[in-house]
Amino acid sequence: GENVEQHPSTLSVQEGDSAVIKCTYSDSASNYFPWYKQELGKGPQLIIDIRSNVGEKKDQRIAVTLNKTAKHFSLHITETQPEDSAVYFCAARPGENTPLVFGKGTRLSVIA
């Protein structure tokens, strides 16, 4: 089955700097890759997603890139702010209407 690896497990950046989180997946059939932000005591919140027919997607300070050949995708957050501090999860979906397979998460700390 699908396996998703996520790195790093923790990341500290200075406010205003960029943060990059990387994920790899194993199943070449996976076609949907969402990123979730989870704050303490809350459920995961979708922040951006990308489908396999697209190489890059941006939404204000957040961008995701996908390399299907290498089977990896990355989250880029620019001009980080303290409120970006949270745990971020990547996920992959192995097929239509199948459940997501999540990475283990990255704890991002933005230091003011």
Add this chain to the structure above:
Amino acid sequence: EAGVAQSPRYKIIEKRQSVAFWCNPISGHATLYWYQQILGQGPKLLIQFQNNGVVDDSQLPKDRFSAERLKGVDSTLKIQPAKLEDSAVYLCASSPQGDTQYFGPGTRLTVL
């Protein structure tokens, strides 16, 4: 639009007791998922429903866990009897057509 609702938010029980969690998905969402999130890890699927039918329950420990989605709307997840290793956050998610998943706030279960 109201989000996914879950109750209770917290539950503390002793091992061998039983417990039930409730989920109300976003209105009109046909697909409902239950995930287990152990501390420090990403969510892991327990069961997926499409309307009131089970699509995937391959990772549900059926000797102690059960779930139902009567009338294709609300869902309940039950654990009987609970073990120490069941301590986790139980997340419910829904999606309109098996694509983008929206998560509820979760129920934090502590088994003593």
